[in-house]
Amino acid sequence: MARKDFYTVLGVSRTASPEEIKKAYRQLARKYHPDVNPGKKDTEERFKEISLAHDTLADERKRKLYDEFGEDGLQAGFDAEKMRAYKQWGGDSGAAFGRSGRRSSPNAGFNFEDLVGDLFRGGGRRASAGAEPGEDLEYGLDLNLLETIRGAEKTVSVQRPTPCPTCHGTGGRGTRRATVCPECQGHGQVQVGTVSFMRTCARCGGEGRLSAGNCSPCGGSGRVTTPERLTVKIPAGVDDGSRIRLAGKGAALSPGGPTGDLYLVIRVQPHPVLSRNGLDLSLDVPVKVSEAVNGAIVTVPTPGGDVKVKIPPGSQSGQTLRLKGKGVTDAKAHTTGDLYLKLMIQVPKVGGDSARQAAELLDQYYVEDPRQHLRL
Numbered sequence: 001m002a003r004k005d006f007y008t009v010l011g012v013s014r015t016a017s018p019e020e021i022k023k024a025y026r027q028l029a030r031k032y033h034p035d036v037n038p039g040k041k042d043t044e045e046r047f048k049e050i051s052l053a054h055d056t057l058a059d060e061r062k063r064k065l066y067d068e069f070g071e072d073g074l075q076a077g078f079d080a081e082k083m084r085a086y087k088q089w090g091g092d093s094g095a096a097f098g099r100s101g102r103r104s105s106p107n108a109g110f111n112f113e114d115l116v117g118d119l120f121r122g123g124g125r126r127a128s129a130g131a132e133p134g135e136d137l138e139y140g141l142d143l144n145l146l147e148t149i150r151g152a153e154k155t156v157s158v159q160r161p162t163p164c165p166t167c168h169g170t171g172g173r174g175t176r177r178a179t180v181c182p183e184c185q186g187h188g189q190v191q192v193g194t195v196s197f198m199r200t201c202a203r204c205g206g207e208g209r210l211s212a213g214n215c216s217p218c219g220g221s222g223r224v225t226t227p228e229r230l231t232v233k234i235p236a237g238v239d240d241g242s243r244i245r246l247a248g249k250g251a252a253l254s255p256g257g258p259t260g261d262l263y264l265v266i267r268v269q270p271h272p273v274l275s276r277n278g279l280d281l282s283l284d285v286p287v288k289v290s291e292a293v294n295g296a297i298v299t300v301p302t303p304g305g306d307v308k309v310k311i312p313p314g315s316q317s318g319q320t321l322r323l324k325g326k327g328v329t330d331a332k333a334h335t336t337g338d339l340y341l342k343l344m345i346q347v348p349k350v351g352g353d354s355a356r357q358a359a360e361l362l363d364q365y366y367v368e369d370p371r372q373h374l375r376l
Helices: 006-010 018-032 041-057 060-074 080-091 112-119 145-150 289-294 353-363
Strands: 137-144 152-163 189-192 197-200 223-234 243-246 262-269 274-277 280-288 296-300 307-311 320-323 339-346
Touching: 006 018, 006 041, 018 041, 041 060, 041 243, 041 262, 060 080, 137 145, 137 152, 137 223, 145 152, 145 262, 145 274, 152 262, 223 243, 223 262, 280 289, 280 296, 289 296, 289 339, 307 320
Parallel strands: 137 262, 280 339
Antiparallel strands: 152 223, 189 197, 243 262, 274 280, 296 307, 320 339
16 A cells, blocks of 8 residues: 655645644644554554654655655666666656667667666665665664753664574575465566566565475564664753654665664653753742742752852742753754742741741732632
């Protein structure tokens, strides 16, 4: 079944700006994230679809390839220049090609197979015959709020599918009673993309048949799972839903073939007193009654260290003070948010007659009923 258009998946136009794409992804990711919808397989597939669309459209290079060639342009080793050359040379002219792949005229000596065979290989570096493109993996990574603000170094454990070293990815251990390969139906080649290009079948290696015996280490699947521990540097300023790409740390599907990428999806754990909105931070700051009435200089923690803050006389509970440039830094945009301090006046939890007398004395200084504007 054909995959949905990536722009349709995110609900944006083809001329959408990077900011519009990011905003649409965040809204959909919050709605369809597996953690919000545990056990719902359809929601999990929807989230993968959304993540793939965002990964493509948020990357300027990938987006250009997708706009020009569709998903064919995203395959490992795809050569855009050779594809353009093929189209210009006569890919749509309807000219006939012989079994040798050579066009009879007007370009004698031109090998069509060489051109097509290189379209999905890196320029100058040939992939091994039958090599399947690697597969991307996605893992959730839990971070606390301070780690996302300051940056961190984390060790993650991943399970990476790799070709079985015993059977070299074939899944068989013998040669007796060979059966027709179900992947290529015995032809030894499979179609690539939507333009009818053919490549060697990775499952049977171009033989068209599979051995009947199953490989014990991989159970006949041709794949084994290899655990790996990776040390990852988390850049400062990442937010909930951010994706960190580790190139070449995904799954390899055939011996000698390319390896996919690993994407770490950031999940931010809530902080008891500190919260984030974009690049701005908010912090609840307890204040004594005397400090609110008379004003004071208090020490307040920030992600960058303690700072001295002046509490104005007559401050009210819920009042906010702004510390410019003490929020989250966006290294790419070279901007930093602010830190907003929310004053929370605290009264003593215990007290005797003198405390009650002091409170009654304070009552004399209210010039109006503090609840006179309280209405529903």
